[in-house]
Amino acid sequence: MNQTKSKYHHGDLRQSLIEAASRMINEEGIEGLSLRKLADRVGVSRTAPYHHFADKNALLCAIAAEGFRRWHNEAQRILSQTDLPPHTRYRQFAQGYIHYATRYPELYDLMFGRTIWKQASATEDLKAVAYPSFQHQVDITRQWQAEGLLPNSLDSLRLAQVTWGTLHGLARLVIDGIYADSSHIDEMVDTLVDLVCPPVKSLR
Template sequence: MAASGVRPRRKPRDRYHHGDLRRALLDEALRTIHQDGVEALTLRTIGLALGVSRTALYRHFADKRALLSAVATEGFRMLRGRLVEVWGSGGVREFNEMGVAYVQFAIANPSHYRVMFGGFVDDGPRDEELTREGMAAFQALVDAIAALQKSADVRKDDPLQLARFIWATVHGVSMLIIDGQLSHQHAQLDDLIQFAMQRLQTGIAAGPARTRN
């Protein structure tokens, strides 16, 4: 089943040390969150699933929040990867697809997405790596916009400001969908996403005329 060389998820009963518990903790957290949501994530449950005691986690993370912080970090990494993948070195069309991909990521990993934003993390001083990875994901968007500005497809405002605006919109759509504030019918959701990207592009397009819609 599993490829050779992969560490077993559970610690063998006869071994005292796990081997790569930090990684296993992260994976298990991801799994649980994806499957049962954040609120179901319990230190005891994680430990049980990994065949490890409830407090073993504290050798690898300062506390529960730190674990969630790491989860969020990984979420941003995944999101960023997906965004640059879709964008390629593309144009207006790929930009559209980027927006769609963003929302789809959120829909596909709602709990994960909520950990990334939902305020589970931001109490104390934010984790440094998390901040960095979040900014990297954001940068993917900024880069795309800058490129579209160069090709005269997007108005030449401050690209950061433009990026914040667009980010807010796709983030907003994602959140509303995730929180069930919008119809859950697939077709309607797709319509909304497409519509939003359309209006977005009209809103940020360069030149006063040219496109009719």
């Protein structure tokens, strides 16, 4: 019995399928993924994935949900560095977002693209992860406003929408090849951060 099938009997096949499918879409795009190909990749019977996913859409939603969880964990790691000044944390958060999106472009497309959301085919499990993800963006925007990092006079929801939309736009321009030189990503993010929340100059 191979290692993958051994995992199946221990109840870990679902996660193994998600991880393998994530690699497949990064290699071949969403169009190159099917439950049959996935079963062959993992080394299980072609009916085994259907014990966990009703169809390809359910699998894609599970992959997207995992993508949201991974980004949320990364964001929490950055924001929990309370020994760093708020401006530095904001810069690292923005850089982390863009690098996450451009490191996993196919996953990012799945998380925020039309494949799922335009078709209104998101599963309840995906909604339960994706919707709180944006609410978290609103919450940390309020925190940054309270810390004086972002303008306190602006509506928190609208400010979160605009700042996230700007980050999303930069990510899409890089992913789509409009900004082909990805070495400029950090410079663009730095410009965005300094525009939105200029660093406070120390008094001499």
